[in-house]
Amino acid sequence: MPRSPPPGPAPLRLAEFLPYRLSVVGETVSRAFADRYEAEFGLSIPEWRVMAILGEGEPLSTQEVIVRSGMDRVKVSRAAIRLAAKSLVARTPHPQDQRAHILRLAPKGLSLYRLIVPRARTLQAALAEALTAEEQRVLDVILGKLHRRAASLRGWKDEVSDPGLE
Amino acid sequence: MPRSPPPGPAPLRLAEFLPYRLSVVGETVSRAFADRYEAEFGLSIPEWRVMAILGEGEPLSTQEVIVRSGMDRVKVSRAAIRLAAKSLVARTPHPQDQRAHILRLAPKGLSLYRLIVPRARTLQAALAEALTAEEQRVLDVILGKLHRRAASLRGWKDEVSDPGLE
DNA sequence: CAAATATCATCTCATCTGAGACGATACAAG
DNA sequence: CTTGTATCGTCTCAGATGAGATGATATTTG
Numbered sequence: 259m260p261r262s263p264p265p266g267p268a269p270l271r272l273a274e275f276l277p278y279r280l281s282v283v284g285e286t287v288s289r290a291f292a293d294r295y296e297a298e299f300g301l302s303i304p305e306w307r308v309m310a311i312l313g314e315g316e317p318l319s320t321q322e323v324i325v326r327s328g329m330d331r332v333k334v335s336r337a338a339i340r341l342a343a344k345s346l347v348a349r350t351p352h353p354q355d356q357r358a359h360i361l362r363l364a365p366k367g368l369s370l371y372r373l374i375v376p377r378a379r380t381l382q383a384a385l386a387e388a389l390t391a392e393e394q395r396v397l398d399v400i401l402g403k404l405h406r407r408a409a410s411l412r413g414w415k416d417e418v419s420d421p422g423l424e
Numbered sequence: 425m426p427r428s429p430p431p432g433p434a435p436l437r438l439a440e441f442l443p444y445r446l447s448v449v450g451e452t453v454s455r456a457f458a459d460r461y462e463a464e465f466g467l468s469i470p471e472w473r474v475m476a477i478l479g480e481g482e483p484l485s486t487q488e489v490i491v492r493s494g495m496d497r498v499k500v501s502r503a504a505i506r507l508a509a510k511s512l513v514a515r516t517p518h519p520q521d522q523r524a525h526i527l528r529l530a531p532k533g534l535s536l537y538r539l540i541v542p543r544a545r546t547l548q549a550a551l552a553e554a555l556t557a558e559e560q561r562v563l564d565v566i567l568g569k570l571h572r573r574a575a576s577l578r579g580w581k582d583e584v585s586d587p588g589l590e
Numbered sequence: 591c592a593a594a595t596a597t598c599a600t601c602t603c604a605t606c607t608g609a610g611a612c613g614a615t616a617c618a619a620g
Numbered sequence: 621c622t623t624g625t626a627t628c629g630t631c632t633c634a635g636a637t638g639a640g641a642t643g644a645t646a647t648t649t650g
Contacts, residue, residue, distance in 0.1 A: 266541075267538060267541045267542055268541075269480045269481060269541070270479065270480075270541050270544060270545065271480065272473060272476040272477055272480070272492070272493070273492070275544070276453075276548050276551060276552055276563075277453050277454065277456075277457045277547075277548060277551065278473070278476075279567045279571075280449060280450045280453050280454075280567070281450045281453065282494045282571065283450065283571045283574065284446045284449065284450020284451065284454075285447075285450060286574040286578065287442075287443050287447065287574040288446075288447045289578060290443075290574045290577040290578045293578065302636095307444070310436055310438040310441070310444075311438055313435050314435045314436075314438070315435060319598090320598080320599065321597090321599085326439070328448045330637090330638065330639095331598085331638095332599095332600080332601090332637075332638060333636095333637080334599095335599055335600060336636090336637095339600090352598095354646095355597095355646070356598095356645055357597075357645045358598060358599075358645095359598095359599075368432075371432075372432040372433060375432075375433045375434075376433055378436055378441070381443075381577075382441060382442050382443060384577060385570065385573055385577065386442055387573075388570060388572070388573035389570070393562060393565070393566050393569075396562050396563075396566075397442075397562075397563075397566050399559070400555060400559050400562075400563050400566075401445045401446070401449050403554045403555055403559075404449050404453065404551065404554060404555070405445075405448065405449045407554035408449065408452040408453040408456045408551060409452055409456075411456040411550060411551065412452065412455060412459065485628090486628080486629065487628070487629085496607090496608065497608095497629070497630090498607075498609090498629095498630080498631090499606095499607080499608085500629095501630060501631095502606095502607095502630090505630090518628090520616095521615075521616070521627095521628070522614075522615055522616085522628090523614060523615045523616075523628035523629065524615095524627095524628055525628095
């Protein structure tokens with residue numbers, strides 16, 4: 259028997275739907291890395307991100323860490339508190355603003371950071387080697403474009419058909 | 425004075441780190457879409473995914489929805505319960521297995537589904553138009569490769585549907 | 591200057607999340 | 621059949637999450 263033709267619009271194949279696939283891939287990758295950071299270094303993803311930001315060099319205010327890490331203020335605040343409790347991060351008063359703290363890696367945190375970085379690079383390589391060099395290059399461009407577009411979709415209420423600028 | 429050279433391994437630039445970027449982009453896209461589904465249709469992402477899977481045609485057991493949606497059993501179970509409470513999904517006993525349910529879109533759910541699909545396509549188009557056709561094609565390949573690789577890094581956990589089969 | 595407003599980091603609380611427990615059912619081995 | 625093990629969907633509970641409130645400090649305004 260021929261099956262009855264689907265009424266209404268053609269069904270959407272979730273498995274081919276871009277936002278779904280991005281979300282699933284992002285989550286799978288995140289979990290894979292979170293498992294390692296937790297098992298090998300006892301760090302959550304928010305904690306690792308704060309350490310990674312501070313490991314880039316300069317001491318930063320919580321606010322700057324928020325901006326650079328792409329996390330919300332509550333996550334950063336909690337991660338910083340936990341890292342301070344583990345003596346991995348030092349929190350000193352901000353000289354120009356009594357409300358703020360300056361965060362920097364404590365000696366113990368710097369040691370751990372130096373241990374993590376090569377491992378993180380190895381893990382990234384294990385992921386990236388699934389792609390050709392060209393794919394890696396294109397992915398870099400694509401992620402930038404998608405992130406900007408998604409961010410603007412979030413801020414912006416209504417219709418989508420602005421043939422506008424970029 | 426030149427600043428003191430950084431000791432230890434070269435610092436890792438989080439903003440250029442692939443797993444970080446994937447996670448941030450995935451999350452931003454997810455939120456953008458979750459906001460719309462919630463505001464326009466009163467659905468959470470898990471609820472929308474279950475509806476999308478069921479909207480593809482066949483009635484499915486909860487277990488099959490779990491596999492196809494890439495979500496864990498608790499999320500699917502809760503989404504199904506909520507959808508049933510809204511009369512969007514019907515849950516009938518599984519003929520061969522008394523433990524299982526068969527899920528299918530209820531009439532009200534089918535109407536809503538037909539309303540959502542064109543909107544979802546529009547939203548996806550708004551996202552995808554940030555990319556060239558070639559980039560879209562390459563991204564498709566890349567996401568498949570990354571997902572398989574990340575899943576195997578996790579330890580063979582899930583084998584979610586990949587486009588390109590069938 | 592004082593008063594009004596804005597911003598900082600944290601806290602609160604309602605909600606979401608998922609690992610493991612659970613009872614029910616299915617299936618396999620003896 | 622009986623027993624043991626696997627799987628079904630749901631529940632429990634501890635932890636994560638984030639919007640909004642909070643108190644402290646900064647900044648702007650008059």
